[in-house]
């Protein structure tokens with residue numbers, strides 16, 4: 001088995017590469033990455049030690065795929081993944097990487113007859129509709145209400161039949177446009193693909209920042225006593241997301257690789273689920289406990305464009321078809337990330353401070 005992981009020096013890509021290589025030493029794994037994400041260069045050493053090949057390349061440039069030995073499978077984990085990318089930063093880079101980069105990847109997959117696992121996002125669901133979910137509120141968090149009226153929403157969160165019509169943020173739009181093209185390549189060009197619409201994923205080697213990787217950003221900021229702010233929703237810190245540990249994500253990808261023919265053509269919502277959901281305010285408590293540092297968190301009442309009060313993944317479909325379920329709790333994820341920060345303090349400090 002030869003696997004190409006685009007974005008293989010990023011958080012998801014590097015961890016998947018290393019887990020796969022540990023479990024299947026005979027697999028040949030290649031990573032292609034332009035090292036755009038700050039901190040992704042730190043993964044070169046890990047990949048090298050694990051005997052995983054690195055190719056410095058850019059998915060925006062078709063010729064960059066040519067130095068990769070022919071793969072049987074491509075895991076597309078290269079992206080500009082920040083929700084605010086394309087809004088406060090270059091829209092062009094987001095479109096070029098997340099959409100044109102996908103097209104180049106699809107063309108390459110067809111040429112090499114390689115299967116594809118595509119990492120999409122819950123952000124394909126329109127933010128205005130998500131903000132119309134029935135929400136309850138207590139002192140610590142917003143919570144998805146027990147009865148929902150919209151198709152695809154229920155007490156356990158959002159499933160795959162939730163409407164896709166409406167603005168999503170440029171990030172979500174480029175991912176959704178990629179999904180549409182994948183469907184066309186499946187129908188007319190003979191592509192075999194699985195799409196995972198992931199909620200928040202977290203774990204060691206995530207270079208968390210304000211608008212991407214919030215759990216790691218929050219914990220690292222507690223650890224190094226960096227200023228933190230609850231942004232939006234009156235600065236309450238009550239916004240909620242479900243969080244999936246990267247090892248749980250890997251276990252699903254492993255199953256999908258082994259059962260590809262049964263699952264190809266499917267699109268799955270994949271996330272930590274309702275049991276692994278947390279508000280920022282609640283995360284603050286966990287971070288205080290883990291680091292023993294108590295921070296005064298500031299408040300900024302202005303809600304960021306495209307933000308949602310609550311997103312929870314309903315994993316029913318993926319669990320029904322694969323028996324996969326997340327196993328790692330948020331407290332365990334925090335503990336795991338904390339150990340990583342302590343063990344790698346010297347190289348991580350310049351990234352996070």
Ligand SMILES: NC(=O)c1ccc[n+]([C@@H]2O[C@H](COP(=O)([O-])OP(=O)(O)OC[C@H]3O[C@@H](n4cnc5c(N)ncnc54)[C@H](O)[C@@H]3O)[C@@H](O)[C@H]2O)c1
Nearest residue numbers: 007009010011012034035036037040058059078079198201
């Ligand atoms: N981490 C999450 O919470 C999460 C949630 C939902 C979906 N996803 C998806 O999972 C995938 C991986 O995300 P991640 O969290 O590992 O992000 P990441 O930023 O850590 O990794 C992405 C990698 O892609 C590389 N990259 C960026 N532009 C590139 C280009 N033009 N050519 C080649 N490489 C390029 C970056 O250098 C980085 O190493 C993305 O597609 C993202 O949309 C992630």
